[in-house]
Amino acid sequence: MEAFTTHTGRAVPLRRSNVDTDQIIPAHWLKKVTRDGFEDGLFEAWRKDENFVLNRPERQGASVLVAGPDFGTGSSREHAVWALQNFGFKAVVSSRFADIFRGNSLKNGLLTVVLEQKVVDALWELTEADPTAEVTVDLEARQVRAEGITADFELDENARWRLLNGLDDISLTLQNEADIAAYEASRPAFKPRTIAA
Amino acid sequence: MGRTLAEKVWDDHVVRRAEGEPDLLFIDLHLLHEVTSPQAFDGLRQAGRPVRRLDLTIATEDHNTPTLDIDKPIADPVSRAQLETLRKNCADFGVRLHPLGDVEQGVVHVVGPQLGLTQPGTTVVCGDSHTSTHGAFGALAFGIGTSQVEHVLATQTLPLARPKTMAITVEGELPDEVTAKDLILAIIARIGTGGGQGYILEYRGSAIEKLSMEARMTICNMSIEAGARAGMIAPDATTFDYLKGRDHAPEGEDWDAAVAYWNTLRSDDDAVFDAEVVIDAAELAPFVTWGTNPGQGAPLSANVPDPASYEDASERHAAEKALEYMGLTAGQALRDISVDTVFVGSCTNGRIEDLRNAASILDGRKVADGVRMLVVPGSVRVALQAVSEGLDKVFTEAGAEWRHAGCSMCLGMNPDQLAPGERSASTSNRNFEGRQGKGGRTHLVSPQVAAATAVLGHLASPADLSDARTPAGVR
Numbered sequence: 184m185e186a187f188t189t190h191t192g193r194a195v196p197l198r199r200s201n202v203d204t205d206q207i208i209p210a211h212w213l214k215k216v217t218r219d220g221f222e223d224g225l226f227e228a229w230r231k232d233e234n235f236v237l238n239r240p241e242r243q244g245a246s247v248l249v250a251g252p253d254f255g256t257g258s259s260r261e262h263a264v265w266a267l268q269n270f271g272f273k274a275v276v277s278s279r280f281a282d283i284f285r286g287n288s289l290k291n292g293l294l295t296v297v298l299e300q301k302v303v304d305a306l307w308e309l310t311e312a313d314p315t316a317e318v319t320v321d322l323e324a325r326q327v328r329a330e331g332i333t334a335d336f337e338l339d340e341n342a343r344w345r346l347l348n349g350l351d352d353i354s355l356t357l358q359n360e361a362d363i364a365a366y367e368a369s370r371p372a373f374k375p376r377t378i379a380a
Numbered sequence: 381m382g383r384t385l386a387e388k389v390w391d392d393h394v395v396r397r398a399e400g401e402p403d404l405l406f407i408d409l410h411l412l413h414e415v416t417s418p419q420a421f422d423g424l425r426q427a428g429r430p431v432r433r434l435d436l437t438i439a440t441e442d443h444n445t446p447t448l449d450i451d452k453p454i455a456d457p458v459s460r461a462q463l464e465t466l467r468k469n470c471a472d473f474g475v476r477l478h479p480l481g482d483v484e485q486g487v488v489h490v491v492g493p494q495l496g497l498t499q500p501g502t503t504v505v506c507g508d509s510h511t512s513t514h515g516a517f518g519a520l521a522f523g524i525g526t527s528q529v530e531h532v533l534a535t536q537t538l539p540l541a542r543p544k545t546m547a548i549t550v551e552g553e554l555p556d557e558v559t560a561k562d563l564i565l566a567i568i569a570r571i572g573t574g575g576g577q578g579y580i581l582e583y584r585g586s587a588i589e590k591l592s593m594e595a596r597m598t599i600c601n602m603s604i605e606a607g608a609r610a611g612m613i614a615p616d617a618t619t620f621d622y623l624k625g626r627d628h629a630p631e632g633e634d635w636d637a638a639v640a641y642w643n644t645l646r647s648d649d650d651a652v653f654d655a656e657v658v659i660d661a662a663e664l665a666p667f668v669t670w671g672t673n674p675g676q677g678a679p680l681s682a683n684v685p686d687p688a689s690y691e692d693a694s695e696r697h698a699a700e701k702a703l704e705y706m707g708l709t710a711g712q713a714l715r716d717i718s719v720d721t722v723f724v725g726s727c728t729n730g731r732i733e734d735l736r737n738a739a740s741i742l743d744g745r746k747v748a749d750g751v752r753m754l755v756v757p758g759s760v761r762v763a764l765q766a767v768s769e770g771l772d773k774v775f776t777e778a779g780a781e782w783r784h785a786g787c788s789m790c791l792g793m794n795p796d797q798l799a800p801g802e803r804s805a806s807t808s809n810r811n812f813e814g815r816q817g818k819g820g821r822t823h824l825v826s827p828q829v830a831a832a833t834a835v836l837g838h839l840a841s842p843a844d845l846s847d848a849r850t851p852a853g854v855r
Contacts, residue, residue, distance in 0.1 A: 199701070200694045201573055201673045205812040210791045214444065214458040216418035216465050228814050251694055253574040256607060256673070257810060258791075259509040260416065261525035279574050282543075282609050283509060287525035300694075339541065341401050352527070353427070356535045359404060362396040363537055366406050367433075373630040373638035374408055375497045377438040377476050 185292045186349030190273045191319040192246030194310040194329075195236055202250055203257035204284060208266040210258075221266035241314035248275045249306045249318070255284025255295075264291050274320040276327065278303050289342055292349065296320055296327060302334045322347060382648025384545045385614050386580040389520040389645065393503050395537055402539040408502035408519075410532050411488045412439035412475065414466040415793070416507030420530035421469040431473045433536045438497065439470050439477040442487045443793045447756050447783035450480055459794065473533075486759020486785045489513040489727035493597065494761055496626025500615035500642040505532055510727045510809065512603040516596035517623075518615035518645045520580070523604060543609045544654035546579040547647075550587040552661035557841055559737070560595035561729060561807065561826035563587070563659075564602040565667040565677045571657060573675040576608030579655065582647060583613050587661035593622040594733040601728045602809050605674035614646040666841040668714055669811045669824040671702035676811075678714065680829065680841055686710035705813055706821050707801070714839050717823065721804040722753040722780075722834040723816070724827055726790040729807035730758025732765050734827040738807075739771040741831035741842050742778040744849035748837035753780035754796060756788040780834065792817045805833040 212224035229235045236242060248267065254277040255263060264287045267275065274294040288295045298306075309329055310316050319328040322343060327334045338346075345352065356363075383391070396404040410433075417439070424431070431437060444459040454460040463480065470477035478484040484491060489510055492498040504514040504521035507529040514521035528538055548567060568575075581603050583596075591599070596613050603611025620639060623629045630638040647653075669677040670684050676699070678685065687699035687710065703710065708717070724730075724738045735757060747753045755775045757763035763785055766772055772782045789796040790808035798804055798820025807830050811822040823839060832840040835847075 198697070200698050201675075203673065203810075203812045205791075205810065205815050209814055209818075210443075210793045213415050213793065214456075214462045216422075216462060218419050228818065253577075253607070256573055257509065257604075257812060259507060259523035259525055261419075261507075261527060264525070279577060281574075281607055282577060283523055283525060283604075287527065290525065290527035352539065353429075353531050353534050356404065356531065356537055356539060359396050362404065363406070363535065366395040367536075370406075371637065371641070373634040373641075374502065375499050375628045375630075376435040377409075377497060377628070378435050 184290070184349045184351060187292050187294050187322050187346045189319065189321040189323060190246065191317050192273065193244065193315065194247040194249050194306065194318045195242050195245045196307040196310045197236060197248060197250040198307060200251035201253045201256055204255055204260050204263040205257055207255070207263040208260060213260055213262055218265050219269055221262055222269040225266040225270045244271070246271055246273045247318045247320060248272050249303060249310065250275060250277045252278045252300065254280050256281040259283045261287040264288050264293050268293055276303060276306065289346065290352065292346060294320055294322060294346065296336050298327060298334050298336055302332065305332050381652065382650035384647040384651045384653060385518060385582055385612055385645055386520060386545050389501055389503065390542055392501065402541045404537050404539050405503060406537055407505050407532050408436060409492065409497055409504045410437045411492055411504065411506035411511070412437065412529070413442050413488045413508065414462045415443045416526050417469065417529055418462065418465045419526050420533055421473065423530040424473070424533055429534045431475060431533045434474050436536060437475050437533070439466060439475050440485055440488050440491050441466060441480050443787045443791065445480045445786040446794050447786050447788050447796055450784050455795070483760050486761065487727045487730060487787055489601065490730060490758035490762060493517070494626070494759060496623055496629035499623065499638070500619060501645050505538065509604040510601050512608070512611045513597050513601040513727055515600040515603065515610050515612040516593060517619055518612060518642065520610055520612065522610040544579045546576060546581050546655040546657065547653040548581050548583045548657050548659065549585040550583065550659045550661050551585045552587055554587055554661045554664060557666055557828065557843060558664045559826040559828060560591055560598040562664060562667040564599045565669065565674065565824060566664055567659065568602065568606045568675050569667070569677040571606050573605065573673050574607045576603060576606035579608050581606070581608045581611040583611060584647070588613060589616065592733060593618055594731045597731065598728055602674065605809060615642045666826065666829050668829065668839055670706065670708060670714060671699065672705055672811055672813050674809065674811060674824060676702055677824070680714055680839060682714055684708045684710055684712045684714065716838060718803070718838045719751065719805045719823070719833055720802045721798060722751060722830050723756070723789045723804055723806040723808060724830050725754070725756030725758065725788055726808035727758065728809045729827050730756060730762065732762050734807065735762065735766045735771050736769070738827040738831040739774040741828055741845070742780065742835065743774050745778055745835045745845070745847065747779035747834045751834055751837050753834045754783055754789060755780050756783045757785045759785045789816050791815060805830050805839060
């Protein structure tokens with residue numbers, strides 16, 4: 184995973200709540216068996232409207248998505264995270280994320296930043312009025328900064344450490360091999376098995 | 381202090397606990413399907429890692445599989461390639477797979493329970509958000525992303541922060557006509573699509589205890605639609621009776637030891653939940669959705685709400701957008717909404733009881749002119765059981781299409797889709813924009829409401845069917 188320390192970029196204000204992962208990447212894109220090539224599927228239905236914010240010329244190259252509450256609800260598809268990253272997003276800001284989407288994001292180095300709705304409102308107003316306004320997402324300081332806006336955000340220390348260092352979760356877990364083996368040895372005999380061991 | 385059911389199952393699976401780190405949790409059962417696994421297997425290959433516990437892993441094909449002409453090659457080359465990728469991955473790594481055409485094939489959340497693999501007190505994961513279904517057995521079951529699928533394949537564990545717990549207490553008797561689906565739709569409308577975010581829900585109370593296993597699965601299945609990590613119901617005699625004798629249920633001394641353990645899996649009297657919602661079962665009625673998220677629902681007897689009635693600006697905006705997409709007008713009676721398609725199936729309502737319930741309404745009646753009705757059993761085993769009871773004949777004589785098992789029109793990854801502007805009454809779990817096909821409009825309903833809607837051509841409950849009929853008698 185790529186490390187995330189701090190990122191500054193222009194923003195896309197997405198004034199919608201309950202953006203489910205079916206909107207982020209529709210199901211027919213899920214037939215692909217790679218982690219890349221999803222950029223054209225991002226918000227595919229909404230992008231058919233030329234006035235959709237992502238289609239606006241002034242938003243090209245923007246890398247911070249500022250969305251309404253309950254972003255990433257629904258399906259567990261990690262393709263939603265890959266689509267956002269393939270398109271060029273480095274961070275998503277919302278007042279509330281769905282759990283699975285948030286977990287998937289952090290596994291891939293897409294930073295999900297939870298801010299109060301009033302700060303999200305302020306970011307919307309700023310970036311709608313001035314599409315060239317830059318937003319900085321600083322993971323080291325756990326802070327979002329833009330013109331006239333400074334807001335601290337929370338992220339648990341362990342997740343932050345893994346992101347800052349771009350650490351691979353599987354390798355970290357396998358360092359605990361002895362614990363896993365000990366647990367396996369203690370499991371009751373009645374636990375189900377899909378095939379004879 | 382006592383512990384909740386979720387806390388007990390969690391604690392029993394902690395491999396490693398350290399200050400400042402998420403708990404490392406052991407996973408008892410990992411279910412795989414073709415959509416969310418290919419990139420995970422690729423990751424294993426790149427790192428040269430094997431699947432750690434093949435005996436705790438099982439795969440089936442469900443999302444892409446056609447429900448017609450299953451003996452012919454799959455027409456869509458991309459769907460075919462994805463299924464072939466799963467077959468190759470399972471063969472290369474040694475994973476047990478039930479492919480299209482196998483008698484154990486079906487929707488992954490139907491297959492696990494019917495094989496007896498889903499058991500109380502286990503941890504169950506799958507790269508699919510409706511993994512919450514398995515919580516009906518008192519399992520801690522949740523959907524994961526593809527990176528986590530790879531993590532479980534490689535380590536049989538997941539590092540996870542423990543969620544909070546919320547009790548959803550439903551007391552009293554559900555009125556006639558009110559099903560588990562109506563109950564869960566009402567719960568989601570009450571707490572919202574984000575109401576369960578950060579929580580494991582435990583459904584409890586006298587109304588829950590009276591539900592069958594399949595009804596409990598319908599409830600837990602939709603926990604994710606309230607944003608919850610998982611939903612659980614304490615195991616009891618209903619659970620044990622369902623499991624006894626199934627292929628992978630324990631036997632002999634193991635059964636006795638298992639039941640002794642399972643009996644400990646209930647929230648202690650002095651356990652403290654982080655939140656509680658209390659619902660009076662007697663107040664519930666058949667429930668349908670009118671909007672584009674599962675929380676936008678109302679009793680069937682209600683009208684389409686007026687967005688202006690929402691105080692919260694974000695909810696008001698969401699309701700406006702939803703009515704626009706759904707082609708509905710504020711104040712319109714929900715019963716006046718006509719549909720083009722009725723879908724009975726999915727991991728929410730594709731089990732044998734669901735098919736029996738729909739068939740009991742359709743028996744001796746006809747699907748309305750101009751309405752297409754698809755009945756898609758959740759698994760091959762469900763289909764075989766339905767055929768042995770003559771339910772397939774009831775459906776086809778009524779004018780419905782009887783299909784092969786799979787996810788089908790729940791998400792339209794196979795050819796079963798709505799056309800743009802088409803409207804469905806669907807027993808599935810998501811009414812998102814375009815979920816059942818680009819531009820398709822979905823109303824979530826119970827199997828009984830689906831069947832009555834098919835007969836009348838507009839959203840309806842069985843009580844609306846005043847016609848005389850000549851039931852052949854569901855066998």
